[in-house]
Amino acid sequence: MSTSKPPIWYWILSIIALLWNALGVMNYIQQAYRTEGFLEQVTTEQLAILDSRPAWATAVFAIAVFTGLLGSLLLLLRKKVATPILIISFVCAVATQIWWFTTDGPSTGGQITGIFIPVLVIVFAALLVWMSRKATANSWNS
Template sequence: MTNTSTNIPKWFTVVAVLALLWNLMGVMAFLQDPGATPATPIWVTMAFAFAVFGGALGCLLLLLKQALAKIILIISLASVLVQMFHAYFISNAWEVFGPGGAIMPVMVIVIAIYLVWLSQMAMQKSWLK
C-alpha cells in the first residue's frame, strides 16, 4: 500500500499552514470586532462567523488531508461573499473607507477563492481522502 502523504508536496503543507494562520487572524478579528453593533444585522454577523471559522476549519482539514475541507471552504467563500455584499452594496462602507478600503476585502475574496481551488486540486490529485 502506498503512503499518500509522501506524494504530497511540501509546499501544500506550507500553504495550508499559512492559510490557517490567515483564517485564525480572521477568527481573532471576529472575536474582537468592535463593529458588531445593534445596527449590524444578525445575518451579517453570522456570515462573518461562518467565513472565518469555516476558513480556519477548512484549512485545518487540508492539513489533516480530509476531503471535507472542500465543502467547508466553499461554505466559507459563500459567507465571505455575503459579508462583503452587505459591506459594500448595502451599508455605506464605500463612503466610510473609500476606494482604498476595497483592498482588504478583495484580498479576502481572492484568498477564499484560491483555497477552494486548492482543495479541489488536492482532491483531484488524491491528496485528500
C-alpha cells in the same frame, strides 16, 4: 484509495491559510466583544456601520471565519471534507463582503481596509476552494 504526497507549496499555502483564517476568527471575536484593541483600530464611521449590521451579516461573518479556520486545519490534515467546508466559508465570505460593499464601508475604510482587504478575503477564500479541489483530484488527501 491511496494518497500521494502533496508538493511543498501545498503545505506552505495550508499554513498561510490557517494563520489567515485564525486572524479572521480573531477579528470576529474582537468585533463581537468590542475589545479595546478593536475600538482603537476603527473610526466612529466604521463603528456606526458595524453597529447597523443586520444579524444575518454577523452570522455569515462568523460562519465564514470559523469554517475557514476549520477547513484550513483539514487541509493540513489532508482531509477531503475540507472542500465542502471551504465552499461554505467562501459563500459566507462573499455574502459578508457584498453586505460591506453595499454600505458606506469602502469609503470609510480607505483603499486598504475599505476595498483591498474585502476583495482579498474573497480571492483567498476562492483560492482555498481551488486548492482543496486540486488536492482531492491529485489524491493528496483522504
